[in-house]
Amino acid sequence: DSGVTQTPKHLITATGQRVTLRCSPRSGDLSVYWYQQSLDQGLQFLIQYYNGEERAKGNILERFSAQQFPDLHSELNLSSLELGDSALYFCASSDENREETQYFGPGTRLLVL
Amino acid sequence: GQNIDQPTEMTATEGAIVQINCTYQTSGFNGLFWYQQHAGEAPTFLSYNVLDGLEEKGRFSSFLSRSKGYSYLLLKELQMKDSASYLCAVPNQAGTALIFGKGTTLSVSS
Numbered sequence: 001d002s003g004v005t006q007t008p009k010h011l012i013t014a015t016g017q018r019v020t021l022r023c024s025p026r027s028g029d030l031s032v033y034w035y036q037q038s039l040d041q042g043l044q045f046l047i048q049y050y051n052g053e054e055r056a057k058g059n060i061l062e063r064f065s066a067q068q069f070p071d072l073h074s075e076l077n078l079s080s081l082e083l084g085d086s087a088l089y090f091c092a093s094s095d096e097n098r099e100e101t102q103y104f105g106p107g108t109r110l111l112v113l
Numbered sequence: 114g115q116n117i118d119q120p121t122e123m124t125a126t127e128g129a130i131v132q133i134n135c136t137y138q139t140s141g142f143n144g145l146f147w148y149q150q151h152a153g154e155a156p157t158f159l160s161y162n163v164l165d166g167l168e169e170k171g172r173f174s175s176f177l178s179r180s181k182g183y184s185y186l187l188l189k190e191l192q193m194k195d196s197a198s199y200l201c202a203v204p205n206q207a208g209t210a211l212i213f214g215k216g217t218t219l220s221v222s223s
Contacts, residue, residue: 002155033210043156043200045210056209090155100144100204102211104155 003027004105006091012111018079021108025072025093031055032074033094033102034066038087049074081112115139117214119201124220125191133186133217135201143204146211147175147186150198159186159199188219196221 003026013019025032034046036059045058049068060066063081068074078085088109092102116138125131137145144163148156162168162177162184174187186199198216205212 002157004155042215043202043211043213045205045212048209056205056207058205058210088153100208101146101158101161103158104148106155107153109153 002103002105004091004093004103006089006105006108008108009106010109010111012113013081014113015081015083017081017112018077019081019110021076021078021089021091021110023074023076023091023093023105025074025091026095026103028095029093029103030072030096031094031099032068032072033092034060034074034076035090035092035104036087037090037107038084043090046076078110083112086110086112115203115205115212117201117203117212119199119214119217121215122218122220124222127191127193127221127223129191130187130189131191131219133188133199133201133219135184135186135214137182137184137201137203137214139182139203140206142179143208145175145177145184146202147184148200148202148213150200150216151196152198156200191221193221193223195219 005024030051046060048056091105119135147159150156160175167176200216201214202211
């Protein structure tokens with residue numbers, strides 16, 4: 001158990017809908033990262049937040065957005081969902097003293113029908 | 114930019130030793146990571162190498178050669194539970210995220 005929690009574990013929705021994925025980092029970690037893992041693409045970095053501020057953006061679509069709240073939990077919002085958005089979404093966190101090592105949550109499996 | 118190559122699949126038998134190779138190209142080097150991922154589960158941290166050489170951690174060891182852009186993960190005394198995907202990763206240029214290889218799926222049979 002990494003100490004990172006994510007909810008929900010599974011999500012099934014329809015095309016065109018909007019969903020919100022939630023992540024709580026390990027206690028004391030200020031950085032939160034979001035990754036998408038699909039069968040053909042592997043693990044792809046989406047976005048990073050540090051202490052409430054956006055720090056880095058990766059391959060994140062404009063239909064996706066994220067935020068980190070004062071209590072450091074983070075939410076990833078996915079809108080106008082398409083079939084191709086079906087994937088595992090992982091959140092990871094890291095300690096500011098050892099930022100290079102990221103600890104991953106159990107993931108949310110999203111299925112868009 | 115960053116590019117990572119690793120074999121797609123490997124097979125081995127219980128009790129054996131297996132070496133999973135990773136070659137990388139990066140614009141700047143800030144270390145190399147190995148993660149283990151069982152199907153449908155979270156990647157779990159195995160090792161981080163920033164200096165050349167071999168680092169041993171129980172049954173798992175990781176080697177790095179920065180001049181060759183090469184790393185390997187060595188798994189000894191293989192067990193069935195070692196069947197998983199092994200991901201090689203390097204930090205991006207800004208050091209703000211990890212760039213992962215596609216992973217090597219290891220199947221251990223009895």
